[in-house]
Amino acid sequence: xxxxxxxxxxxxxxxxxxxxxxxxxxxxxxxxxxxxxxxxxxxxxxxxxxxxxxxxxxxxxxxxxxxxxxxxxxxxxxxxxxxxxxxxxxxxxxxxxxxxxxxxxxxxxxxxxxxxxxxxxxxxxxxxxxxxxxxxxxxxxxxxxxxxxxxxxxxxxxxxxxxxxxxxxxxxxxxxxxxxxxxxxxxxxxxxxxxxxxxxxxxxxxxxxxxxxxxxxxxxxxxxxxxxxxxxxxxxxxxxxxxxxxxxxxxxxxxxxxxxxxxxxxxxxxxxxxxxxxxxxxxxxxxxxxxxxxxxxxxxxxxxxxxx
Ligand code: FAD
Numbered sequence: 001x002x003x004x005x006x007x008x009x010x011x012x013x014x015x016x017x018x019x020x021x022x023x024x025x026x027x028x029x030x031x032x033x034x035x036x037x038x039x040x041x042x043x044x045x046x047x048x049x050x051x052x053x054x055x056x057x058x059x060x061x062x063x064x065x066x067x068x069x070x071x072x073x074x075x076x077x078x079x080x081x082x083x084x085x086x087x088x089x090x091x092x093x094x095x096x097x098x099x100x101x102x103x104x105x106x107x108x109x110x111x112x113x114x115x116x117x118x119x120x121x122x123x124x125x126x127x128x129x130x131x132x133x134x135x136x137x138x139x140x141x142x143x144x145x146x147x148x149x150x151x152x153x154x155x156x157x158x159x160x161x162x163x164x165x166x167x168x169x170x171x172x173x174x175x176x177x178x179x180x181x182x183x184x185x186x187x188x189x190x191x192x193x194x195x196x197x198x199x200x201x202x203x204x205x206x207x208x209x210x211x212x213x214x215x216x217x218x219x220x221x222x223x224x225x226x227x228x229x230x231x232x233x234x235x236x237x238x239x240x241x242x243x244x245x246x247x248x249x250x251x252x253x254x255x256x257x258x259x260x261x262x263x264x265x266x267x268x269x270x271x272x273x274x275x276x277x278x279x280x281x282x283x284x285x286x287x288x289x290x291x292x293x294x295x296x297x298x299x300x301x302x303x304x305x306x307x308x
Pocket of ligand 1: 045046047075076108120122149156157160182183184210
């Protein structure tokens with residue numbers, strides 16, 4: 001069965017967290033060097049609205065642009081932010097040379113009064129990005145930004161149903177999203193089901209599976225707490241009963257490779273690897289997937305440079 005939307009060679013991308021201290025900075029620079037050797041289509045940089053983390057995101061993006069051959073995909077979250085702040089950030093991204101933005105709502109602020117604000121849902125951020133882009137068509141030479149969004153193989157924790165999530169994805173496409181990257185999931189059929197349901201509902205954008213090689217139960221639990229999903233009991237058991245660190249590493253890599261292979265069998269247009277700033281697992285996944293080294297990067301331009 002093929003449920004994907006493109007026959008181009010699969011895209012490869014990684015997610016990085018901006019480092020918050022000197023040790024973490026050295027670690028992430030080492031990871032960037034290692035990941036660069038696999039020639040990914042883009043590297044995504046997570047975002048958080050707190051001033052220190054926001055600056056760290058911008059610094060990492062600048063580092064990628066100035067010192068590497070990697071194309072950054074800038075995450076941006078809108079909840080609790082003012083129009084002016086968001087407009088300024090989008091303009092700043094464009095002036096830095098960023099051509100791809102992942103438009104996200106972000107986690108809800110603890111103050112319930114604050115969260116509705118001007119931008120309660122990612123959809124409105126997409127519309128703002130498109131409006132700012134139109135004002136900067138000269139800088140973009142008439143081209144457009146690639147705008148990605150989040151998609152959920154497992155129901156979003158605040159959503160009334162999986163079907164509602166699919167409707168939200170359709171609304172995000174209609175607001176101008178070019179592609180989606182999935183939240184983590186643990187069973188191959190969760191991705192299949194998402195793509196089939198989305199296509200039935202009228203979603204036509206590429207949906208890229210987000211996959212993570214996990215090497216500890218602690219990390220699995222932390223990730224699931226962040227995503228608001230239940231840890232997979234089979235993976236948790238395999239990690240718990242593994243006899244050594246290298247065995248745990250192998251368990252995590254094998255699980256990620258299986259998910260990616262099954263998604264490719266279903267026609268997935270690429271794979272996005274959540275690295276947790278630890279390149280070793282991701283490199284092993286890429287090696288086992290045997291992705292073509294000369295990927296047709298232009299065919300995957302939807303990610304960081306949407307078509308005019
Ligand atoms: P939305 O699409 O706005 O959806 C949020 C919730 O509102 C959902 O429950 C949805 O069903 C509901 N909803 C949407 N529209 C409507 C409507 N019109 N009416 C009623 N309900 C509606 N978070 C960060 O803080 N920083 C990051 O860098 C980051 N990167 C991420 C990268 C990926 C690939 C993914 C999958 C997630 C990432 N997140 C990040 C997490 C994300 O911010 C959260 O999952 C957040 O809770 C929802 O974001 P969203 O963009 O999907 O929101």
